[in-house]
Each structure stands twice: as C-alpha cells, then as structure tokens.
Amino acid sequence: MNIGEAASASGVSAKMIRYYESIGLIRPAQRTGSNYRVYGGAEVHLLRFVKRARTLGFSVDETAALLGLWQDKGRASGEVKAIAVNHIAALEAKIADLEGMVRTLKHLAHCCGGDDRPDCPILDELAGEARATKGH
Amino acid sequence: MNIGEAASASGVSAKMIRYYESIGLIRPAQRTGSNYRVYGGAEVHLLRFVKRARTLGFSVDETAALLGLWQDKGRASGEVKAIAVNHIAALEAKIADLEGMVRTLKHLAHCCGGDDRPDCPILDELAGEARATKGH
DNA sequence: ATAGACCTTCCCATGGTGGTAAGGTCAACG
C-alpha cells in the first residue's frame, strides 16, 4: 500500500503521515526499492487510532502517550483514564471561555440596533465607553 | 509614554504592540529623537479597544474591521452587528465541536475502570475495537 | 514511448505569542 492509499484508508493526509513520522509519533515506514513508503493493515490501524485521538482533541503529545499505552499490553487503565480526564477538564475550560465570549457578544448584539444609524453599543463597549443599555 | 507604559496601561504586551504595528493593525507610533516609540492617551485607548476585541475572540482581521468601523463616524451599526453575529455563530460552532468531544470522552471515561487492570475501553474505542459497554 | 498519476524531499506560510541576543538610551546615584 502506498502512502496515498494509506491516507485515504486512515483519514490522515499523506502530508500528515510524513509529518507524524518526522516527529517520531509513528515509526518510519518501510520503503520499496524506489524509496516509496509502504503500509499494511497494522499501520493503517495505527493511523486510524491517531486520527481518532486527534479528532477528540488530544494534542500530538497526548496522542503519543495514548499510543504508548495502547501498545503496552500491561498498562493500567488508570493511566489512560487520567489522560482522558485531564483532557476533559481542559476542554471544559475552553468551552466555558468561549461561552463567556458568546454571552457578552449576544448581550451586545441584542443591544445594538443593527440598522443604518451609526449608534453602536458594540463599538462603545469595545472602546470602554459603556453607556446605559436602556434598562434591558 | 514609552511602549512599556503603554503596554501596562492597555494590557497589550510591548511585543504585541510592535507586532500589531508591523502587520498594520495599528498605525506606526511616533518616535522620539532616539527612536523610542511614543504613546498618548488616544493610542492607549485604541490599544484597549484591540485588547477587548481579542479577548472576545475576534481574530486580528475582524479586529481590524471593527477598528475601521469604530473610527468611521458615519458607519452603520448593522455592519458591526453583522461581524458580531457572524462571530457568535463561529464561536457556537466551536463550542458544539468541543462539547461533542467532551460527551464522547466522558462516556469512555465512565466506562473505563481507571484501575490497575489493563482493560481499557478508551483505548479500545480509539483503536476502533468497540466492545459492548455493559449496557450503560 | 509517452502521458499522467503518483511518489520523494525541501522550503514557505499560516496565527498569535513568547523568547532571546546584540546593541542603543536614559535616569539615578555616587
């Protein structure tokens, strides 16, 4: 299997497969005589693992840790769970952050006429000139 | 006012002030004879505007647009509102994305003993070997 | 034999931010 086929079979672009190899996330692929990378079912399986972890928002470093644990048959599931739980916390912090932004923006947009007049509470707030918002 | 003072007065690091100047987000500051950048109240005000916009998650490009509208006394508030509403949608999409990840991870973590045994549904799922999750 | 679809490596760009190094300037203190 060439890198292109491995890419479409795994969902990881050829570009990224080479990148993951270059940073040591995955082992260098075998090569043909003409220097083409060769992949088999096991490699694609591994690439899919990587793909899923990345899709779940794990960083490449976290993915490397998960990969190591995956391949370590004697690992404790607690280690994996710890990574996952940490990651959940990080994601939730980010969500809370974004929600704060949305809340503020929605408030501002709600107070903004959005018409042709230049009167704009959104800009006023950004400029730090908060004005009475008509009691809302 | 030197750049350091402007930085602490505005909450934008000196580094970022120079960067914003270099990409044209803000106008080049005046200079003293010895080539130091000089800032006044108006510049700090503007930097604070930028800071707030960035804190609300607007990209530098969006911030530039908002800045332009802010300084255009005859602008229509509808233009600003459009940027804000767009941005709200983008943020909400990102939140939904992250929430999907959290949901999946929580489910997996819930099904994972997190003990010393190597049995780990999290890794199984990442590997694509979904197994019965005890009916949960 | 030739075309076209693939592969290889190498470099560049993104977006914001931080670091750091080498050098200039300024204020205060002795």
Added chain:
DNA sequence: CGTTGACCTTACCACCATGGGAAGGTCTAT
C-alpha cells in the same frame, strides 16, 4: 562625570498542526 540597571530598538527562532508548491523520480496504461 561615570557606572549601573532598567528600559528601548531590531532581528531572528520557536511553538502547533496543517496546507501549498516546486523540482525531480517512478509507475502504469495506452
């Protein structure tokens, strides 16, 4: 007046993950 230390200047490098493209080699089908 000289030194010290805190500031400023520019110019790079790094991050993280990904995409783009160029220049050149290889394989397959016609």
